[in-house]
Amino acid sequence: MMGLMVVSVLAGLFIVFGAVALLWWTSRADLRRAKVLEQGEAGTAHILGWEQTGYSHGGHDILRFTLAVRLPSDGSEFQATADRLVRPMEVPLFQAGMQRSVRVLREGERLLVELE
Structure with missing residues (x-):
């Protein structure tokens, strides 16, 4: 009986910590x-x-895009990846070969890229 209670408590803690980690x-x-x-x-x-x-x-897929990014400030072009939630009705707007607006934030050596 004591073993069952310990397993139940541990399972409950695992579920709670998992939910907190997912929300974080x-x-x-x-x-x-x-x-x-x-x-x-x-x-x-x-x-x-x-x-x-x-x-x-929310039932919509999160896709990882491979991008060739160009910044007008220095004219440089580089490859990057960006994850974005894409709703089914938006799929035609995100096909290979298409041009999209992005935002790039420099954090030290890292470049964070987001599709608008």
């Missing part, structure tokens, strides 16, 4: 996206391709 991860991603969109430099990107991340939010 998703809210952190939302905060990072908002920061990049607000403070980042405007640029353009050509979509080179995309793949499914295996994650979804």
Whole structure:
């Protein structure tokens, strides 16, 4: 009987900590996206391709895009990846070869890229 109670408590703790970790991860991603969109430099990107991340939010897939990004400030072009939630009706707007607006935020050596 005592063993069953211990297993139940441990399972409950695992579920609670898992839910907290999931909420932390998703809210952190939302905060990072908002920061990049607000403070980042405007640029353009050509979509080179995309793949499914295996994650979804609200029933919509989160896709990982491979991009060729160009910044007007220095004319440089570089490759980057960006994750974005794409609703089914938005899929035609995110096909390989298309050009999209992006925001790029420099954090030290890292470049954070978000599709607008």
